[in-house]
Amino acid sequence: MMRKSLALLFSATIGYASLGATTAAAETFVTIGTGGQTGVYYVVGQSVCRLLNRNSAEHGIRCNAPSSGGSVANVNAIRGGEMNMGVVQSDIQYKSYEGIQSFESEGPFSDMRALFALHGEPLTIVARNDANITGVKDLKGKRVNIGNPGSGQRDTMDVVMQALGWTVDDFALASALDAAEQAAALGDNNIDAMVYVVGHPNGSIQEATTTVDANLVSVSGPEIDQLISERPYYAKAIIPGGLYRGNDADTETFGVRATLVASTATDDETVYQTVKAVFENFDRFKRLHPAFATLKEEEMIKDGLSAPLHEGAIRYYKERGWM
């Protein structure tokens, strides 16, 4: 008698568990907005998804991370409900959350929520050696790829141009090629310089400096100093020498941080499982790209975040005793 009821109970549990797993597995599809395929955001998205998808059978979440136009495109897609999460520069996060400057017409994106910050992203300008560009002001009159609309670098470059009192007419050519196309354009001599706000080392700058003799350009001077002092999300940054062919000296510039954001419309459980997948496998995550190697948990949950943390992230950080 006892045996029978135990057996019944057992099969009922199995039945329930497998039913739960099948329905759950088909249930939640999550898309993370990234950037061009030769940048670091793409690797962030792929890495987060890879770790999250390892436990799909348990939590029923399937993650994918297609390439995209970059920060601004990601924030707009999250706001429009077409993406659930996205990698976004900290300056873009700030401006979009507050609804200021380039985001003034949309108004504040008050439903934006932060998950964590990632690697630093210096404003990186690479010029062909034969263009004789060593400082940002030498870009005047040159052919410059200022970035596709939707990219973070385009937004940051617009700010730099304003600070210098320039418009696109100050360049011989201001092109808007995608991040993944610009290294080839530099090599083909279609542009003199390319602009990328990006973690290091990365495939794009490596491609640029190996296909042609090219140098990193310093971004400094009184106008830049003023920009950094006026805006909380900018900080001085150094691109270390020795990362790229022909660039052995450090390059002075300023930068932001990459961050992962979602909206209140992204459910708590999905966000909880996402941050859990990253922080439970943190050593593994850090090995997935050299730009992640120096990440530290305690900095990631506060630096560069202007939107409030997502409830699902808070739940996990409290469980870990970080909050």
Ligand code: GLU
């Ligand atoms: N910071 C760039 C952007 O916001 C993307 C950099 C990358 O893809 O790593 O568009």
